[in-house]
Amino acid sequence: MATPDQKSPNVLLQNLCCRILGRSEADVAQQFQYAVRVIGSNFAPTVERDEFLVAEKIKKELIRQRREADAALFSELHRKLHSQGILKNKWSILYLLLSLSEDPRKQPSKVSSYAALFAQALPRDAHSTPYYYARPQSLPLSYQDRSAPSAPSSGSMGSSGISSVSLCGLSGPAPTPQPLLPGQSHQAPGIGDCLRQQLGSRLAWTLTANQPSLQTTTSRGIPNTARNVTRSRREGDTGGTMEVTEAALVRDILYVFQGIDGKNIKMSNTENCYKVEGKANLSKSLRDTAVRLAELGWLHNKIRKYTDQRSLDRSFGLVGQSFCAALHQELKEYYRLLSVLHSQLQLEDDQGVNLGLESSLTLRRLLVWTYDPKIRLKTLAALVDHCQGRKGGELASAVHAYTKTGDPYMRSLVQHILSLVSHPILSFLYRWIYDGELEDTYHEFFVASDPTVKTDRLWHDKYTLRKSMIPSFITMDQSRKVLLIGKSINFLHQVCHDQTPTAKMIAVTRSAESPQDAADLFTDLENAFQGKIDAAYFETSKYLLDVLNKKYSLLDHMQAMRRYLLLGQGDFIRHLMDLLKPELVRPATTLYQHNLTGILETAVRATNAQFDSPEILRRLDVRLLEVSPGDTGWDVFSLDYHVDGPIATVFTRECMSHYLRVFNFLWRAKRMEYILTDIRKGHMCNAKLLRSVPEFSGVLHQCHILASEMVHFIHQMQYYITFEVLECSWDELWNKVQRAQDLDHIIAAHEVFLDTIISRCLLDSSSRALLNQLRAVFDQIIELQNAQDAIYRTALEELQRRLQFEEKKKQHEIEGQWGVTAAEEEEEEKRVQEFKESIPKMCSQLRILTHFYQGIVQQFLVLLTTSSDESLQFLSFRLDFNEHYKAREPRLHVSLGTRGRRSSHT
Amino acid sequence: LAGHGVEARAATNMNAVRDTMDVLLEISRILNTGLDRETLSICVRLCEQGINLEALSSVIKELRKVTEALKAAENMTADFLEKF
Numbered sequence: 001m002a003t004p005d006q007k008s009p010n011v012l013l014q015n016l017c018c019r020i021l022g023r024s025e026a027d028v029a030q031q032f033q034y035a036v037r038v039i040g041s042n043f044a045p046t047v048e049r050d051e052f053l054v055a056e057k058i059k060k061e062l063i064r065q066r067r068e069a070d071a072a073l074f075s076e077l078h079r080k081l082h083s084q085g086i087l088k089n090k091w092s093i094l095y096l097l098l099s100l101s102e103d104p105r106k107q108p109s110k111v112s113s114y115a116a117l118f119a120q121a122l123p124r125d126a127h128s129t130p131y132y133y134a135r136p137q138s139l140p141l142s143y144q145d146r147s148a149p150s151a152p153s154s155g156s157m158g159s160s161g162i163s164s165v166s167l168c169g170l171s172g173p174a175p176t177p178q179p180l181l182p183g184q185s186h187q188a189p190g191i192g193d194c195l196r197q198q199l200g201s202r203l204a205w206t207l208t209a210n211q212p213s214l215q216t217t218t219s220r221g222i223p224n225t226a227r228n229v230t231r232s233r234r235e236g237d238t239g240g241t242m243e244v245t246e247a248a249l250v251r252d253i254l255y256v257f258q259g260i261d262g263k264n265i266k267m268s269n270t271e272n273c274y275k276v277e278g279k280a281n282l283s284k285s286l287r288d289t290a291v292r293l294a295e296l297g298w299l300h301n302k303i304r305k306y307t308d309q310r311s312l313d314r315s316f317g318l319v320g321q322s323f324c325a326a327l328h329q330e331l332k333e334y335y336r337l338l339s340v341l342h343s344q345l346q347l348e349d350d351q352g353v354n355l356g357l358e359s360s361l362t363l364r365r366l367l368v369w370t371y372d373p374k375i376r377l378k379t380l381a382a383l384v385d386h387c388q389g390r391k392g393g394e395l396a397s398a399v400h401a402y403t404k405t406g407d408p409y410m411r412s413l414v415q416h417i418l419s420l421v422s423h424p425i426l427s428f429l430y431r432w433i434y435d436g437e438l439e440d441t442y443h444e445f446f447v448a449s450d451p452t453v454k455t456d457r458l459w460h461d462k463y464t465l466r467k468s469m470i471p472s473f474i475t476m477d478q479s480r481k482v483l484l485i486g487k488s489i490n491f492l493h494q495v496c497h498d499q500t501p502t503a504k505m506i507a508v509t510r511s512a513e514s515p516q517d518a519a520d521l522f523t524d525l526e527n528a529f530q531g532k533i534d535a536a537y538f539e540t541s542k543y544l545l546d547v548l549n550k551k552y553s554l555l556d557h558m559q560a561m562r563r564y565l566l567l568g569q570g571d572f573i574r575h576l577m578d579l580l581k582p583e584l585v586r587p588a589t590t591l592y593q594h595n596l597t598g599i600l601e602t603a604v605r606a607t608n609a610q611f612d613s614p615e616i617l618r619r620l621d622v623r624l625l626e627v628s629p630g631d632t633g634w635d636v637f638s639l640d641y642h643v644d645g646p647i648a649t650v651f652t653r654e655c656m657s658h659y660l661r662v663f664n665f666l667w668r669a670k671r672m673e674y675i676l677t678d679i680r681k682g683h684m685c686n687a688k689l690l691r692s693v694p695e696f697s698g699v700l701h702q703c704h705i706l707a708s709e710m711v712h713f714i715h716q717m718q719y720y721i722t723f724e725v726l727e728c729s730w731d732e733l734w735n736k737v738q739r740a741q742d743l744d745h746i747i748a749a750h751e752v753f754l755d756t757i758i759s760r761c762l763l764d765s766s767s768r769a770l771l772n773q774l775r776a777v778f779d780q781i782i783e784l785q786n787a788q789d790a791i792y793r794t795a796l797e798e799l800q801r802r803l804q805f806e807e808k809k810k811q812h813e814i815e816g817q818w819g820v821t822a823a824e825e826e827e828e829e830k831r832v833q834e835f836k837e838s839i840p841k842m843c844s845q846l847r848i849l850t851h852f853y854q855g856i857v858q859q860f861l862v863l864l865t866t867s868s869d870e871s872l873q874f875l876s877f878r879l880d881f882n883e884h885y886k887a888r889e890p891r892l893h894v895s896l897g898t899r900g901r902r903s904s905h906t
Numbered sequence: 907l908a909g910h911g912v913e914a915r916a917a918t919n920m921n922a923v924r925d926t927m928d929v930l931l932e933i934s935r936i937l938n939t940g941l942d943r944e945t946l947s948i949c950v951r952l953c954e955q956g957i958n959l960e961a962l963s964s965v966i967k968e969l970r971k972v973t974e975a976l977k978a979a980e981n982m983t984a985d986f987l988e989k990f
Binding site: 009012013015016017019020021022031034035038041058062067070073074077080081084085086087088089092093094095096097098099100101102343 | 949964
């Protein structure tokens with residue numbers, strides 16, 4: 001060849017690519033490589049052909065195309081070419097030109113645009129749902145992707161279901177090399193299969209089925225064009241006016257997809273479905289297909305209606321809004337698909353109706369393409385149905401219920417929506433447990449705050465659980481803990497006035513909140529979330545208890561209550577009683593509080609109580625109860641302990657009233673003990689003296705016996721009260737309080753303690769009878785004391801007089817007179833006689849007293865044995881240890897039942 | 907004249923080449939191949955070097971298809987972005 005530049009074929013090829021594609025060298029790399037591959041595989045030229053043969057072929061072709069003039073022109077040109085000797089292989093260029101020639105009558109093929117349309121991935125915006133491609137053969141999808149990292153991991157693909165259809169489509173020239181290899185027929189169903197397997201989507205299937213016929217392959221250039229032409233001619237017959245064409249139906253369907261009534265397919269409100277108009281002249285199969293497709297429109301309407309309604313609802317709340325937003329995004333993806341279909345339709349319109357079969361939208365194609373979207377819309381519509389009328393945590397629970405499905409596709413969709421929906425709830429939760437703040441205008445969170453409650457009842461009443469709003473993925477235990485944490489923080493801020501920032505208090509790092517967080521939460525729900533809540537709970541509660549104990553000495557106050565109100569500090573109580581005795585025998589109306597307070601302080605200073613901390617002693621005080629007529633001081637006196645601030649949360653007003661009742665009871669019992677010791681003292685002091693009045697011995701003996709009985713009784717009662725009731729319960733309380741993890745535990749333990757004491761001290765309503773009996777016993781003791789006092793007075797008086805008499809007698813004898821005159825002696829005799837007569841009266845009085853007392857005690861015992869409390873039953877054993885009362889009381893003879901209880905006979 | 911001979915021969919060669927190219931361009935126009943002068947000249951050179959004609963022909967057709975596809979896609983994308 002005489003041309004000056006002998007460039008290498010590669011360079012030429014590259015230039016060719018640049019020219020045809022109209023781009024610079026760098027951009028054509030891909031295509032260039034492809035070209036090289038193709039041509040390089042077959043560089044050896046084919047069979048040498050004759051130049052004249054080729055020229056003849058061209059002429060024939062031109063004549064066939066009815067271009068005789070052009071044929072003549074060509075002959076001329078060929079002759080000229082032939083005469084020039086420049087080219088060596090004239091035939092080759094002629095052949096090439098022939099193969100590249102195109103019939104001017106043939107329509108420009110729209111095939112390429114069509115394939116390209118679906119070969120391109122749609123522009124990837126922030127898509128809604130990650131499309132989890134859970135198919136077994138997750139092979140790389142195209143030539144380019146083969147080098148890319150394989151199998152899309154969850155969340156990384158980030159495209160919606162609709163556009164992912166195109167992702168598995170073909171891009172550009174990728175699949176074409178195979179069919180171009182020489183020797184392969186252009187039909188190549190095997191290739192279609194292989195590609196089908198690779199891509200695995202129905203769309204690719206339809207595409208590859210079309211591909212082979214779309215390509216104009218090598219040796220079939222002319223016949224192919226011929227075939228295409230004939231086919232298009234055949235297609236031209238459709239479009240009769242009577243029958244509704246498939247194209248019209250397709251147009252209608254595209255409207256129906258958006259929820260708008262088409263010309264032939266309309267929404268029938270009575271049956272709530274889309275129906276094809278009966279009069280339309282349609283084949284049954286088309287009608288059925290159309291109706292099936294219309295379901296998509298129905299689903300779309302349902303979802304749209306819900307979101308539209310909800311967007312108008314002002315009180316829907318954050319959770320509901322995020323739900324609607326998620327639905328809206330899904331619908332947006334759906335709209336994208338619709339717009340793609342629409343533009344396809346548009347393209348067809350622009351080119352005229354008579355197109356090849358391959359490039360039009362048919363109902364069947366729509367069916368296949370909308371299969372996946374239909375599943376999505378179905379899931380969404382089911383969700384919408386389920387979530388009607390719910391909001392807040394309830395809505396989240398409803399969505400959560402739908403994640404329990406085996407279908408991984410549906411599960412991923414619903415989980416995505418769930419993570420969006422639960423994000424507001426989680427943000428509420430985090431704010432609550434880390435800051436103690438609750439900003440819940442629509443009442444969606446499961447912690448409710450009552451604004452009318454003041455700070456003194458903050459712990460008990462202000463915050464409650466809204467049970468309906470607890471989402472189903474948060475357990476009851478967790479929600480209680482959450483409530484407690486926030487409550488503690490608020491308590492610290494408002495009641496304890498402790499403004500320590502939570503950052504210092506809580507060592508847990510606060511994770512960034514994002515929807516991704518919410519999604520993670522559900523996959524790893526057990527550990528991360530529970531861990532967070534537990535950590536926050538431990539830290540907050542520990543801190544709260546520390547503050548209460550150190551700053552407010554809660555436990556110290558509890559012990560102080562025990563010592564003073566529950567008569568734990570024996571020496572102090574004793575001394576107090578000693579000092580108060582002369583005051584309290586006076587009528588109640590004459591008592592003055594300041595006097596009593598002064599006595600209290602004296603008692604404190606004189607005993608071990610003085611070593612208590614001044615904080616505690618400050619709170620100790622005297623309280624005078626309401627005065628009823630006839631009360632003595634003993635009936636109205638009470639100690640009191642002032643509580644305020646955080647301590648009042650544990651020692652509420654109710655608790656304090658319980659304490660006072662118990663104090664009253666214990667104080668009375670103590671007083672009885674005191675009285676009896678006085679009686680005993682009296683006995684011992686006067687016994688010697690009264691030995692010289694022998695008449696008295698009977699009376700005194702009776703007195704002693706009765707007193708002993710009473711002492712025994714009171715002794716047992718005191719033992720019971722002190723050991724069985726107070727000490728045991730206190731021990732339990734103390735253990736619980738030491739081990740308590742949060743304030744609720746302490747409050748609960750304390751309440752249990754008080755309840756036990758109250759019921760065991762016979763102060764609750766079920767033991768009223770017993771209590772009355774006991775009071776009666778106490779009254780008898782007081783009676784005895786009075787009686788005894790009277791007896792002693794008389795006796796001592798008598799003794800005094802006798803002594804006086806003896807004195808006088810001695811005096812007279814010393815003076816030398818008669819010791820005693822007859823008249824004096826007589827007088828004396830008379831007096832002694834009178835005295836002796838009064839003794840039986842005293843005896844009988846005592847006997848009555850004894851009898852009365854014993855009756856009361858027996859009644860008490862009977863009641864005890866029929867009580868349900870075990871310790872009271874044991875008390876009855878101890879009281880009647882030597883069966884002294886049993887001998888007298890026939891009712892006590894009844895044997896005990898199998899459970900150690902006597903049935904109630906009263 | 908000997909010195910001019912080479913140049914003259916070169917000149918005549920150039921003329922001949924140009925004439926040949928014109929003829930080929932005309933034929934290509936008649937046959938409606940859609941090739942322009944540049945492309946045609948590259949093709950001629952490749953053919954002279956004995957390239958596989960079927961392969962070359964398919965390559966050219968494919969490249970053309972790609973061009974059209976890219977153009978169509980650009981239009982489509984523009985449309986989409988307009989709508990949204």
